[in-house]
Amino acid sequence: MFKKPCANLKTSAPLRGSDRRKLKQRVISEFNVSNEVGDLLMPEGIQSQKFSTHLNEPGLLYLSSEGDPLWFTLGKGSDALIPTVYTLWKEPNLLPLLTTPAAVVPKLVGGADLMIPGVVQSSAEFSQDQLVAVAQYHRGAVLGYPVAVGHAALSSIALKQADEQDAKGKAVHILHAWKDSLWDMGPSKKLDVPDPRPIVTLEANAHAEADADAIPTVHVAPGVESTDVQLNSEPVETSREEGPSQHAGESQQNQVSTASLPPEEVSSYLRDALLQAISTTIASQSPSLFPISASSFWSNYVLPARPAQISGSNGDVVDTSIVDIKHSTHKSVKTFLKACAKEGLLKLKESKGDVVVTGVFPQNPAVVAHKPYRTLQSVEIKKEKAEQRERQAKEAEEKKKGEIHVVELLKPFGDTIAWFVSAEKDTQDLYTLADVRQILNSYIEAKQLINAHDQQYVNVVEDDALLRAISIKGQDMPDFMKRDDVIKKIQRNMQSWYEIKTEGNEPVRKKGEMVPISVVQKMRQGRKAVTLITGFEPFGLDAEELAEELRKLCSSSTTVSPLQGKSSGLEVMVQGKQMKVIMTYLISKGVPKKWIQGADMLDAKKK
Template identity: 55%
Template sequence: MFKKPLADAKTIASLRGSDRRKLKQRVVADFGLQLEEGELLVPEGLQSQKISTHLNEPGVVYLSQEGDPLWFSLGKGTDGALIPTVYTLWKKPDLLPFLSTPAAVVPKLTGGADLMIPGVVQHSVPLAVDQLAAVTQYHRDRRGPPLAVGRMAVTSDTLREADEKDRKGKAVYVLHTWKDCLWSMGVSSKMDVPEPREVPRPETEEGPIVQQEGVDAEGDDLVDETAKLQLEDTPQSTGGQQDIAAEQTLESAEPAAAVLSPEDVSSCLRSALLQALQTTLSSLPPSTFPITASTLWSNHVLPARPVQPLGAGVPVDIGVMDIKQSTHKTVKVFLKACAKEGLIKLKETKGDVVITAVYPAHPAVAGHRSHKTVQSVEEKRGKAEERQRKEQEAEEKRRSELRIAELWKPHGPTVGWFVAAEKDTSHLYSVADIKEVFNAYVVVKGLVNAQVQQYINVGQDDALAQAVHVKGEEQAEFMKREDALRQIREHMQVWHEIRTEGGEPVTRKGAARPISVVVKIRQGRKACTLITGFETYGLAADDLAQELRKACASSTAVEPLPGKTTDVEVMVQGKQIKAVTDLLVSKGVPARWIKSEDLSASKKK
């Protein structure tokens, strides 16, 4: 919600004493607090500021006298739910029920992702859909401070019943996180994260705590279970955020660290070289050699390191699989050992070594069993992050896009039919609404043709007959259902509605017309692009001309349309259809409502 800077922020104003008391009473009532706790969370000197998120959703932020955001609400008016910020949750960590997640998932949450079900380790019960909840970092035997607040996407029963095969989907829709743009508004944004506190016993005032199935009370099985869930390449593991939480958890969850001896690390690195000899090194042409030791190491050996070495069953922090942690201590000594084994051929030059040949046909390479590599995990994570980014961009585009609906109002001969159907004649109806009214009417009146079900006996009902009658033609006895619906719409008055995310819908009489973007030849041989019909979509001519001047790096002008008293056109020098279309789409105008045409070629002919 606040992963990007606010679209608009009004002047900060001090809250009146009466308003502060009302807010405090509301906090005490909504969150079941004592009066003294209300004083702590709604302090003296409180200030308010009206804001708009980057998605243009209006809201109000309540700030402390020092300037730290303590509460916020979203939506128009003052009836939106009060939501505590992370600043407030650090003052009273048990204000909301909680869910804990591994350390590796936290950066994804602060980056704008929602919390997925696979990332939940522990949670309070009961939890209901749409209930406010805090998200903490998982610590064994301790409770981390709240780092995010959001609304539940599922119930605690759903979380508790989920097993490895169906643990997918979102657990929490995150609204605000530590380090997001709302947090950064505060003067205390540089403050350190509080230390984890002792975990209360399962039955406390905070309610019982549930460890996800497959994880014991001490948390020792957390990594094993999470690793199995996230390493298995199942068809269900396709969600971007789910994959990210999975792969990240493998590398960073605290209990996952496995202890490797120097001999184990040497074995891992040798296994990585064997894997590289089977794959990347075997495909290199002879002209590639000689290659430097650093190239072999960084491009082939390091990416081929195993994720789960030595059949340990748990992932290992790749930081421990370093040459300095092995028995060899240096890359040069390691390569010499591999050359002695006959896997590669070396040549010393000026105290360093270069690889002059590799031997993929060596028996040790042939007998090597392929493993999942660090590179494959990183590539999978990268693809998951890219999917997530594209999904978020598509969602933001969808939410910011104007929604245009065609509507119809009862008019002329259709008014009597709507009265007969006991419907409001001043209401605006969509296609689906008209169809629903029509279907209910013909059923109640028994107008469906007995022989052919798709025909309606319109002649048996005077009101319907008038609504579908075409002037100048004979009165129809029966019509196809689709034809009757079309005739009713044609006799109604056409309207349209344009709605933006978080804004009030704008309803106008007449059919919605697309924006016209036309290239014409003017003043001899000069081509120019003319844009008309944009007023319907809430765009101002002067603002549009100014933005097009920058986007097209060309001169623009606003001129009245010939024969029109109110409508204007924006003119841009040159053939600028693509640039104009891209700008209109970025403004939220759906591409299907932009009609472009190049008339310059026909003019030249």
């Protein structure tokens, strides 16, 4: 929503004391906080400021006396208060919290929504469209501070179901994120995210219920490693006076109740695990799975199907590891399987003093009546997927670091200058095509140039500045045309520039149209093939170094010579058909594939 700076930003004005008190009462009522926290979140000296987003959506900002944005409303006629990240750092548990891997955070800052596969944890129940916060996921008994706020795309129950089914789609529609253009409006914009907050689990928190400085409490789900914390649907509680970095350096040992279960309950949980395995995992297997040894059947199917979370009689979370055959009434796997075989759940065969499972019965009434639940295996699979996505995202980020970034730019020129002046834009600045499109859209709406009969068309004849900006000498201009055609004509009349960014260097801007590196194969005398490379200089590649490295890679002779018929530029020639090697080399040097002419031909040959 705040991917680009706000438009039509009005002058800020201080709120009257009565208006400020009304807003404070709204915060206390809507977000269920104390009077003291209300003063913290809606402080004295607060100011208001009207604005429009880059999508022309109107809104109202509430700023601190220093100028940091604390709250905002969004949409015509809407007065729903939305806290900014600045506010959420003051009171991190103001909203239900979802966590996501570190690699996803830059994408949220860039304007992306949070997708279902990107959710690792959730701290409380919430409904669809409810405001929620998003934080970075951290291993250990800690909880990150919010880095984004948005509307939940689906309820917490629906999110859990979608996650269990590995469904795709959006989890949160992000409205505002740390380091976006709204964040950058504040003088505190250089602040980094505070260190994660420690979490006290159920057992440790039992001794601190009366402590006014109690820190966040979560339930630990069995099956998560001892260094991890899995948040369930219980709300996170924290002190309302606590600052953003309080307790930041402390560590808290992750604890799970060691309360034991009666052997009868352990046996019941193991039976449930068998029913779960038969109705889900084993039902999808081929009949060739059988016969299978008792030990393999037990370790591969029954144990992974144990429930991810078990509660004791007092409601405490119990370590799932105690749900084992030694703690049951059966005491041995063989005895357990024989009892299940008598019940008609599976079929066994004696073999050399042991038993072998030769089949299961999915149509048994107990299996049919069984309701599937979240298992230890599903928790582990989800965690592995999240870690894999994070690794892949990090690899992609690392790969991008060395890439040469090319941005095509446009500068007001000739008859387009008057139009930029009319649009109140700087005529000496450089713009991307997306910027020009946004300026045109705002201009059309401001000047009311949309055709009344067809919304796709713009009445260009009604505005002299716009008509001049799209005019082409010797051509008659129609009274109206489509927006895309208007953009193309404005682009044609502007001056072409380009910007090249490389890691660790200042961006270089040059006038002219960016031309891709040309890699072509030609046949010379005697039907000898050569590969020619030109246009590499703008990408910071040296001709002699290029020739020397390609000579080694291709095991061929190379030469460097001036371009024929041109006053500048060099050509590197490599003996033989070496397009594939040269393409790979150029990409490894950071040249984007789209800026190598001939790459498409190579891809077509592969297909």
